Amino acid sequence: MTKLKTQWALGTMSGTSLDGVDAAFLRGDGRRIEGFGPTGYRPYTEAERAVLRAALGRWPGEPGVAEAAEVVETAHAELLARMIADHPDCAPEVIGFHGQTLAHDPLGLQGAPRTHQAGDGAVLAECLGVPVVWDFRSSDVMLGGQGAPLAPYFHFACAQYAGMVAPVALLNLGGVGNVTWLDPRAEEPEQAGAILAFDTGPANAPLNDLMAARLGMACDEGGDLALQGRADAAVVAGFLTHPYFLKMPPKSLDRNDFHGILDAVADLSDADAAATLTACAAAAVERGAEHFPTLPEAIYVAGGGRLNAALMVELARRFSCRVEPIEDLGLDGDMLEAQAFAHLALRVAQGLPTSGPATTGVAAQVGGGRLSQPG
Numbered sequence: 001m002t003k004l005k006t007q008w009a010l011g012t013m014s015g016t017s018l019d020g021v022d023a024a025f026l027r028g029d030g031r032r033i034e035g036f037g038p039t040g041y042r043p044y045t046e047a048e049r050a051v052l053r054a055a056l057g058r059w060p061g062e063p064g065v066a067e068a069a070e071v072v073e074t075a076h077a078e079l080l081a082r083m084i085a086d087h088p089d090c091a092p093e094v095i096g097f098h099g100q101t102l103a104h105d106p107l108g109l110q111g112a113p114r115t116h117q118a119g120d121g122a123v124l125a126e127c128l129g130v131p132v133v134w135d136f137r138s139s140d141v142m143l144g145g146q147g148a149p150l151a152p153y154f155h156f157a158c159a160q161y162a163g164m165v166a167p168v169a170l171l172n173l174g175g176v177g178n179v180t181w182l183d184p185r186a187e188e189p190e191q192a193g194a195i196l197a198f199d200t201g202p203a204n205a206p207l208n209d210l211m212a213a214r215l216g217m218a219c220d221e222g223g224d225l226a227l228q229g230r231a232d233a234a235v236v237a238g239f240l241t242h243p244y245f246l247k248m249p250p251k252s253l254d255r256n257d258f259h260g261i262l263d264a265v266a267d268l269s270d271a272d273a274a275a276t277l278t279a280c281a282a283a284a285v286e287r288g289a290e291h292f293p294t295l296p297e298a299i300y301v302a303g304g305g306r307l308n309a310a311l312m313v314e315l316a317r318r319f320s321c322r323v324e325p326i327e328d329l330g331l332d333g334d335m336l337e338a339q340a341f342a343h344l345a346l347r348v349a350q351g352l353p354t355s356g357p358a359t360t361g362v363a364a365q366v367g368g369g370r371l372s373q374p375g
């Protein structure tokens with residue numbers, strides 16, 4: 001096997017919750033992780049968030065998109081410049097810039113298959129003076145893949161880094177949920193049988209929308225409201241009849257694919273509605289897990305959803321294996337996606353694939369991402 005260069009990378013994520021930008025240093029060679037470095041966060045202001053929200057569902061050239069891209073570039077440039085200046089020991093050889101997903105239509109239901117992450121990596125490379133890998137999803141989609149999830153090859157490296165020796169599942173509960181079942185005994189994530197990954201369904205997004213609409217709150221902090229309510233079993237059963245759950249993985253979602261879910265809880269009390277949406281998020285994971293090749297030793301949960309006690313209880317009661325926060329593996333559940341794009345940037349820089357048949361359903365391994373050099 002060719003010897004690869006170990007180097008520092010800086011990765012970023014601006015997730016579907018639109019809360020802000022996460023960034024994290026990671027050291028590795030694209031195959032193995034050698035270690036994790038400092039992390040940073042830059043919240044969007046209310047005004048910036050409004051610009052992003054207004055552009056959701058839009059494609060390049062449509063109204064509001066240029067403004068959204070400018071918000072994304074400005075926030076990233078600010079955070080990354082600060083982190084690079086503050087941590088000279090981690091000088092990154094490459095930046096992995098995910099951008100903000102505004103629209104995602106890998107099946108081409110609205111025309112040609114495409115996906116849209118706002119923000120231009122060339123602009124960031126220019127202003128930061130570091131090569132930037134960006135637009136990670138388009139080539140996968142153009143080659144017939146789902147363009148998501150992309151974290152799985154990183155999840156595989158995480159499990160090896162944490163010393164796992166049996167199949168485990170890494171579950172990310174952000175606005176949307178995604179899961180990677182993986183066998184860390186495989187040599188590489190590309191190997192047949194090493195990985196199965198897909199989006200599980202909506203996770204926090206519907207619950208956040210409910211909290212915002214009814215109580216003017218950003219989320220169900222700690223799951224406190226849901227813990228006071230009772231899930232409506234009929235609504236959960238109705239939710240599971242959505243055609244998405246009948247699809248075989250790999251499969252991916254747009255944040256708004258399940259828009260009608262809020263109507264289904266319209267007549268319930270606040271607490272019961274929160275409990276019901278929480279149960280739906282957990283039930284989606286349970287349904288997805290039916291596709292796992294074997295029962296994992298444990299399910300390790302990352303993303304903001306792991307801080308929701310009601311959601312963690314709902315998950316735990318649905319599985320016979322352990323369900324734990326990913327901190328149990330010594331990993332940072334808030335920064336995993338930013339770290340993923342640092343790892344993926346290293347893979348692109350080394351010419352390694354970032355997705356394949358078992359992660360996005362693309363026919364062959366794809367090295368996604370565009371590399372922009374500073375001028």
Ligand SMILES: Nc1ncnc2c1ncn2[C@@H]1O[C@H](COP(=O)(O)OP(=O)(O)OP(=O)(O)O)[C@@H](O)[C@H]1O
Nearest residue numbers: 015016017174175176204219221222303304305307
């Ligand atoms: N303390 C908490 N209690 C309950 N829920 C929380 C808490 N902290 C975060 N969350 C939930 O997690 C969400 C943010 O999760 P995360 O940052 O993983 O999402 P994201 O990266 O924006 O989304 P995605 O992974 O879908 O792109 C919040 O919007 C909220 O719903």
Ligand SMILES: CC(=O)N[C@H]1[C@@H]2OC[C@@H](O2)[C@@H](O)[C@@H]1O[C@H](C)C(=O)O
Nearest residue numbers: 101104148149150151176178199337
């Ligand atoms: C199109 C898009 O941006 N998808 C995100 C979103 O947020 C979670 C889930 O939906 C996942 O598919 C993906 O992000 C993670 C980082 C991924 O690609 O693995």
